[in-house]
Amino acid sequence: MAEPMNAAPTLEVRNLQTHFFTRGGVVKAVNDVSFSIARGKVLGLVGESGSGKTVTGFSIMKLVDPPGRIVGGSILFQGRDLATLSEEEMRHLRGNRIAMIFQDPMMTLNPVLRIDTQMIETVQAHEKVSDEDARARARDALGMVGIPSPDERLKSYPHQFSGGMRQRVAIAIALLHRPDLIVADEPTTALDVTIQGQILAEVQKLCATTGTAMLWITHDLSVVAGLADDIAVMYAGRVVEYGDVGEVLDKPLHPYTHGLIGSVPSRNKRGVPLRQIPGMTPSLLNLPEGCSFRARCPRAAEDCIVMPTLHPWLPDRLARCHHPHLEEVATA
Amino acid sequence: MSVYLLRRLIQAGGVVLAMSIIVFIGVFAIGDPVEILISPDADQMERERAVAALGLDKPLWHQYLIFLGKAAQGDLGRSFVFNEPALELILQRMPATLELAFAATFGAILIGLPLGLYAGLRPNSVGSKAIMAGSILGFSLPTFWVGLMLIMVFAVQLGWLPSTGRGDTVEVLGTRWSFLTWNGLQHLAMPALNLALFKISLVIRLTRAGVRETMLMDYVKFARAKGLSPFRVTFVHVFKNILIPVVTVTGLEFGSTIAFSVVTESIFAWPGMGKLIIDSINVLDRPVIVAYLMIVVLMFITINLIVDLMYSVLDPRVRLESK
Numbered sequence: 330m331a332e333p334m335n336a337a338p339t340l341e342v343r344n345l346q347t348h349f350f351t352r353g354g355v356v357k358a359v360n361d362v363s364f365s366i367a368r369g370k371v372l373g374l375v376g377e378s379g380s381g382k383t384v385t386g387f388s389i390m391k392l393v394d395p396p397g398r399i400v401g402g403s404i405l406f407q408g409r410d411l412a413t414l415s416e417e418e419m420r421h422l423r424g425n426r427i428a429m430i431f432q433d434p435m436m437t438l439n440p441v442l443r444i445d446t447q448m449i450e451t452v453q454a455h456e457k458v459s460d461e462d463a464r465a466r467a468r469d470a471l472g473m474v475g476i477p478s479p480d481e482r483l484k485s486y487p488h489q490f491s492g493g494m495r496q497r498v499a500i501a502i503a504l505l506h507r508p509d510l511i512v513a514d515e516p517t518t519a520l521d522v523t524i525q526g527q528i529l530a531e532v533q534k535l536c537a538t539t540g541t542a543m544l545w546i547t548h549d550l551s552v553v554a555g556l557a558d559d560i561a562v563m564y565a566g567r568v569v570e571y572g573d574v575g576e577v578l579d580k581p582l583h584p585y586t587h588g589l590i591g592s593v594p595s596r597n598k599r600g601v602p603l604r605q606i607p608g609m610t611p612s613l614l615n616l617p618e619g620c621s622f623r624a625r626c627p628r629a630a631e632d633c634i635v636m637p638t639l640h641p642w643l644p645d646r647l648a649r650c651h652h653p654h655l656e657e658v659a660t661a
Numbered sequence: 662m663s664v665y666l667l668r669r670l671i672q673a674g675g676v677v678l679a680m681s682i683i684v685f686i687g688v689f690a691i692g693d694p695v696e697i698l699i700s701p702d703a704d705q706m707e708r709e710r711a712v713a714a715l716g717l718d719k720p721l722w723h724q725y726l727i728f729l730g731k732a733a734q735g736d737l738g739r740s741f742v743f744n745e746p747a748l749e750l751i752l753q754r755m756p757a758t759l760e761l762a763f764a765a766t767f768g769a770i771l772i773g774l775p776l777g778l779y780a781g782l783r784p785n786s787v788g789s790k791a792i793m794a795g796s797i798l799g800f801s802l803p804t805f806w807v808g809l810m811l812i813m814v815f816a817v818q819l820g821w822l823p824s825t826g827r828g829d830t831v832e833v834l835g836t837r838w839s840f841l842t843w844n845g846l847q848h849l850a851m852p853a854l855n856l857a858l859f860k861i862s863l864v865i866r867l868t869r870a871g872v873r874e875t876m877l878m879d880y881v882k883f884a885r886a887k888g889l890s891p892f893r894v895t896f897v898h899v900f901k902n903i904l905i906p907v908v909t910v911t912g913l914e915f916g917s918t919i920a921f922s923v924v925t926e927s928i929f930a931w932p933g934m935g936k937l938i939i940d941s942i943n944v945l946d947r948p949v950i951v952a953y954l955m956i957v958v959l960m961f962i963t964i965n966l967i968v969d970l971m972y973s974v975l976d977p978r979v980r981l982e983s984k
């Protein structure tokens with residue numbers, strides 16, 4: 330979002346709302362989420378556990394299952410509103426133009442089907458390709474994510490792989506059709522550091538060469554710092570801060586982001602996981618009136634009883650707060 | 662693999678031996694066949710001669726040892742009534758029972774699997790509620806009552822299907838089969854349905870539960886995220902997973918199907934092992950009863966072994982490593 334936009338961004342999410350209608354009440358898992366990702370760019374989506382990151386990802390795939398439902402907002406993919414697409418049209422986008430990598434690698438692959446079956450079916454779901462050609466594509470994709478002797482490994486079952494290996498298979502599946510958009514839900518958390526570096530480099534290369542846009546969901550700020558162009562910080566179903574990744578990590582505006590990173594503004598935040606902030610995330614069933622961060626916020630004041638909007642306090646810097654950390658930006 | 666098989670076979674031998682003792686003592690406790698077999702006006706001499714001829718004058722442990730020695734040579738004794746080898750009597754009637762049991766099992770899968778799949782995929786539809794209600798009936802109605810009702814409706818009232826016997830048979834590989842002729846199939850239909858009723862309900866419930874559980878798994882969502890057609894998601898990704906419990910349970914149930922066929926065979930006068938055993942119990946034909954029970958035990962053991970092997974074929978996670 331830092332550059333002038335001459336074409337429609339690959340993905341534009343506007344005021345997305347996804348709620349779960351449970352017996353206990355309406356869980357407002359995603360309550361007001363907006364962001365956009367341009368071609369070849371990576372947006373890092375961070376936030377505490379339960380803040381709605383995964384539900385945002387599934388909403389983009391239109392894979393939210395009952396009792397969940399997208400109740401508001403719009404998702405524009407290459408300018409097309411996904412809400413207007415039929416399930417069949419959506420199916421042709423999934424795995425083809427929009428791919429997703431799931432959070433839990435142990436559960437993503439079908440335990441009773443061989444890896445080759447699960448990869449070849451993905452190729453053939455969207456292209457008329459012979460079995461041999463599809464197998465060759467699958468083998469190349471496995472090689473690309475660093476799986477040794479891919480030809481043999483194709484014949485394995487998921488339980489014969491470690492968690493990290495399975496996640497690489499899932500990533501390989503996502504890359505099969507060189508999609509325009511990848512939703513990656515904490516894809517490297519299960520991998521060790523060297524492999525993580527390899528995969529990140531591979532992903533960056535892909536984004537740069539094929540123009541794939543990426544929504545990268547993570548807990549790890551160091552990954553965001555190294556990989557993402559922009560960052561969106563979620564809290565209790567809402568985006569509370571949004572902007573260029575370097576600027577946000579350097580001088581966070583929102584007290585929540587501030588708390589996550591630590592109070593001293595510095596560029597050396599790499600390798601630092603999200604810091605614990607005292608207090609609890611509010612229940613999404615029963616959100617307090619006004620700013621959801623109020624109970625934990627050191628800067629809370631009386632006017633915070635009114636829900637703040639996502640306001641452009643600085644050029645291309647948005648924060649949902651009545652009292653953002655502007656003084657630190659000014660003194661820097 | 663071969664070590665595993667060997668261990669299973671030794672276990673099976675132990676089970677058969679233990680069962681033979683239980684069966685032998687159990688049958689001994691039921692009653693004295695002499696009272697039934699020998700005419701009341703026979704004199705003492707004739708009585709004693711008959712008892713000695715049948716080997717019933719020896720103590721129980723001695724009788725058992727004789728039985729065991731002969732059983733090891735494949736001789737399970739001669740029927741008191743038919744004066745034929747008990748084993749042969751039973752083996753003659755086994756194909757009829759197996760045919761009935763297989764027909765019931767395949768019928769149960771053929772009917773139960775699609776209904777259970779539908780009920781699992783559309784849990785809130787009227788159709789699936791009706792299916793589930795029907796399955797409760799299938800579980801709770803007694804077999805003999807349903808059998809009589811079937812005869813009342815389809816044989817007596819409507820006259821569509823014959824109510825007794827196997828009908829025309831064709832001889833293949835030395836045994837006679839009903840399912841190869843149209844007339845035989847008509848005879849097979851009602852008893853098979855009767856015997857299948859409980860299993861249909863079982864397969865429906867297993868399938869439905871499996872589908873509902875599997876649909877929630879991440880790998881099904883991932884399959885959808887890959888853009889696969891709903892058909893492929895259901896019939897490859899979901900189906901292959903629910904097949905594991907369904908095959909295991911219906912396989913293990915096969916033994917009880919054979920046991921339950923006693924009731925069905927009696928109602929429909931199906932000339933199988935079940936009918937033979939009921940007749941033999943009535944006249945206390947000990948060798949036939951013992952031989953029947955031993956064969957049923959052997960069948961249970963074999964079925965369990967086959968199911969275990971099939972399970973490992975279906976589920977790669979338990980596949981027996983041959984290396």
Ligand SMILES: Nc1ncnc2c1ncn2[C@@H]1O[C@H](COP(=O)(O)OP(=O)(O)OP(=O)(O)O)[C@@H](O)[C@H]1O
Nearest residue numbers: 349351356358377378379380381382383384385613
């Ligand atoms: N099927 C569901 N029914 C009810 N509530 C749900 C359902 N799925 C998700 N939620 C709720 O939505 C909220 C957001 O969940 P989500 O999985 O998006 O969090 P997340 O940010 O991805 O967390 P994590 O970092 O732990 O993955 C959670 O509070 C969760 O309880």
Ligand code: SF4
Nearest residue numbers: 620623626633650651
């Ligand atoms: S609006 Fe108020 S309570 Fe909310 S983050 Fe800003 S200062 Fe804190």
Ligand SMILES: [Mg+2]
Nearest residue numbers: 382383432514
């Ligand atoms: Mg998540």
